[in-house]
């Protein structure tokens with residue numbers, strides 16, 4: 001028997017329509033590429049999004065067609081999110097930090113009809129245009145006064161498009177399962193692959209992530225996504241903020257500690273989201289200048305493991321509650337969030353901290369399991385690591401145009417490529433990406449755990465641990481670290497820091513100090529680059545491992561065997 005309830009499709013334009021109706025005077029503030037701070041309201045954003053919708057339709061953009069963006073977090077990008085999806089087309093956010101070859105591949109693979117770009121990407125677009133003949137026009141996201149002097153076929157200015165249109169447009173009825181947005185994974189191996197979100201998955205993800213145990217957003221919040229709108233839709237914040245009527249602050253291209261801090265203070269930011277590397281810059285700036293936040297109180301950190309030492313600094317020194325989140329492009333991206341339960345009020349502070357440091361428990365709408373190399377399900381005992389699989393309403397079933405074939409495991413589970421433990425309360429702890437796991441003497445060593453220990457050393461600013469071939473143990477960990485300016489920390493002192501902090505046989509065999517570590521287009525440590533760079537690294541003649549591992553191995557838990 002059917003329930004007697006209205007069947008109104010979940011759709012992206014409904015979010016901005018709701019914000020206009022119920023939070024019409026709430027502000028959207030942007031640091032523009034042209035310079036000044038721009039501010040307007042959800043009502044005005046909605047009006048302009050409808051004008052842009054008309055402009056897109058005038059250019060014959062059809063349902064399901066892709067429209068590319070190469071843009072920072074700003075109000076015009078925000079309008080594009082709504083107008084493109086709102087007419088039933090697909091907003092394709094392109095990560096400008098990718099290599100030129102990958103960018104050309106992505107634009108052509110997506111078959112983008114138009115590409116909208118911020119002025120900072122004019123040179124990039126000039127190089128890209130000859131390689132992307134399918135793009136009918138390149139739209140500079142600016143006004144006529146700032147029109148770039150670029151040699152581009154069919155160059156148009158965003159404000160000129162809008163100026164020609166009325167805002168008397170009604171969003172059409174859309175099938176909630178139809179596509180609304182497209183985002184390519186960075187393709188650490190092989191070509192990038194497109195993840196195609198639907199209106200339904202996007203709205204459900206936005207709804208759930210606003211909950212107190214996730215982003216904790218409401219109409220009193222002021223949210224500043226540091227994570228770019230070209231990286232998994234800024235983790236859904238441009239959808240979640242209008243859904244609850246939170247004030248939205250968009251930082252543009254200025255992601256350094258000083259510019260961000262100014263915006264946090266000037267706009268009264270209460271909530272944020274970003275990868276660990278951006279917080280490094282922010283913390284350095286605050287410490288160097290003796291600054292504190294006046295309004296900022298919580299953030300979600302994810303995209304790569306947030307080192308416990310960073311969480312502690314933010315909480316204890318700056319009063320910011322950090323929620324550790326985990327997910328991937330294929331999971332929209334938020335799948336888990338690390339927030340305590342009521343019963344944890346009774347446990348010791350040290351244990352509470354340990355729980356918060358895990359990647360968290362699944363949101364409603366996401367299911368999770370771990371399996372061994374043969375696909376057998378492993379217990380959720382918090383100690384045995386396995387391959388993490390997920391299933392849920394905002395998890396991908398495959399990639400755009402069928403790239404990679406049938407990716408789901410039996411039962412419709414998505415294999416994440418991550419390795420982790422799950423405890424009886426369902427808190428996930430990621431120990432590695434499967435390709436980064438260090439296999440030593442048939443056992444697994446977690447590079448993330450070793451990086452966290454190195455990072456907790458007061459003189460280390462960043463650290464990466466990779467597995468390199470070893471004649472006796474298959475692989476052994478090499479620690480590559482960046483020292484604080486002026487530090488004279490040496491190899492032995494840093495290795496001594498691991499004593500008592502991890503199993504002896506996990507302690508890296510060698511340390512290399514570098515001035516900086518390579519990062520991927522999404523701000524993560526590029527371990528592939530490091531593995532290539534240190535491929536010929538020579539282990540010290542006599543390593544502590546060779547001497548100690550034999551007896552230490554006797555302590556190894558047998559259930560850690562791969």
Ligand code: ADP
Nearest residue numbers: 186302303304305325326327328329430433522
């Ligand atoms: P890519 O890095 O390939 O561009 P994603 O941004 O989708 O793609 O990255 C997803 C991956 O990032 C996850 O599979 C996981 O390995 C890693 N990741 C995300 N959040 C965390 C976290 N909190 N802790 C550890 N790893 C994380």
